[in-house]
Amino acid sequence: MGAGTELGRVRGLGAAKDGVHHWWLQRVTAIGNVVLLLWFVFSLVRLPSLDYSSVLLWLRQPVAAVPMLLLIVSVFWHFRLGVQVMIEDYVHGSTRVIAMLALNFYVLAGAAVALFAVMKIALGAA
Amino acid sequence: MAARPIAPRPLSPHLTIWKWQVHAIVSILHRITGNALALGAVLLFLWWLVAAASGPEAYQTFTGVASGGFGKLIAFGISWLFFQHLCSGIRHLVMDTGQGFGLGISRGTALATLVVSISLTILLWVTIFFYKGL
Numbered sequence: 001m002g003a004g005t006e007l008g009r010v011r012g013l014g015a016a017k018d019g020v021h022h023w024w025l026q027r028v029t030a031i032g033n034v035v036l037l038l039w040f041v042f043s044l045v046r047l048p049s050l051d052y053s054s055v056l057l058w059l060r061q062p063v064a065a066v067p068m069l070l071l072i073v074s075v076f077w078h079f080r081l082g083v084q085v086m087i088e089d090y091v092h093g094s095t096r097v098i099a100m101l102a103l104n105f106y107v108l109a110g111a112a113v114a115l116f117a118v119m120k121i122a123l124g125a126a
Numbered sequence: 127m128a129a130r131p132i133a134p135r136p137l138s139p140h141l142t143i144w145k146w147q148v149h150a151i152v153s154i155l156h157r158i159t160g161n162a163l164a165l166g167a168v169l170l171f172l173w174w175l176v177a178a179a180s181g182p183e184a185y186q187t188f189t190g191v192a193s194g195g196f197g198k199l200i201a202f203g204i205s206w207l208f209f210q211h212l213c214s215g216i217r218h219l220v221m222d223t224g225q226g227f228g229l230g231i232s233r234g235t236a237l238a239t240l241v242v243s244i245s246l247t248i249l250l251w252v253t254i255f256f257y258k259g260l
Contacts, residue, residue, distance in 0.1 A: 027222065030215055037208065045253060052185040055178050079164035086161055110172055117172075117179035126179045 026081040032074035039067055056121060065122035069115060076111040080104070152214050152236040159211040167204045202251060209246040213239035 013019040043064065047054050058064050080103065087099045120126045144150070177188040191197050217235050220226055226235055 027219065030219060034212065034216065037212070041208075041250070045250070045257075049258075051189065052178070052182045055185075059178065075168070079160065079168065082160050083164050086157060110168060114172055114175050117175040120179045126181065 022081055022084075026078060029074045029078035029081070032070070033078055036067055036071040036074055040071055056126065059118065059121045060124065062122070065118055068118045072111055072114045072118065076107050076114070080107040147233070148240070149232055149236045152217075152239050155210055156214040156218070159207040159214075163204070163207050163211060167207065170200070170204070202247070205250055206243060206247040209243035209250075210239065213243045213246075 008014070016022075043058070044050065047058055059068065083103050084100065087096060087103065091099045117126075174188055174192075177184040192201065214236075217226070217239055220235075221232075226232055
């Protein structure tokens with residue numbers, strides 16, 4: 001732990017008020033991504049074909065749909081944190097605020113679309 | 127108080143002067159691959175999922191592009207981006223525990239991420255080629 005007031009050190013949250021939360025969640029989602037994305041690549045390679053009917057049959061199974069939902073949450077959360085770090089390093093001033101807003105909209109909209117698509121297939125509506 | 131003229135301060139030589147080494151290349155590749163996956167591959171992933179959820183015609187449009195020469199080139203590129211980010215990410219996770227910071231070991235693991243990511247990419251596409259016929 002670096003310098004800082006006694007109270008600051010007890011709270012352990014630093015200037016950004018959330019301590020190592022960002023750093024830690026990026027590691028948690030990284031481990032989630034390792035497991036889920038390796039499962040995803042293996043699953044796709046093992047499918048007899050990537051045509052419409054094979055992919056739908058696969059995603060209608062709960063053992064595929066549930067990990068896919070988890071994968072979407074883990075991946076989108078992870079890159080939300082990672083792209084933020086890039087923006088903080090290279091984009092300054094008011095442009096940074098716009099970039100961060102754009103990132104947040106991209107992540108939330110993208111994740112919502114992906115989750116909806118998987119659930120639509122998994123619940124038999126596609 | 128009179129404004130003092132600001133003398134040009136000596137600047138530390140930055141990226142333009144240091145010799146590129148494998149650690150530095152792997153470090154910046156981690157950022158480049160991660161952001162390329164987030165801002166590029168994720169859009170294609172969304173297209174694939176939405177096409178599958180929309181019906182056979184929409185899916186046909188996707189596979190029409192994805193199975194073409196350009197589509198395969200993009201897929202090949204994305205697979206390497208993924209494996210490189212995976213390998214250097216695992217290297218980062220290990221280094222987060224305080225391991226592997228020695229000069230020799232950090233150089234070796236940086237080089238290993240490149241070797242492993244290229245090998246996994248080739249292995250993946252050889253597997254696809256042999257089992258599916260491209």
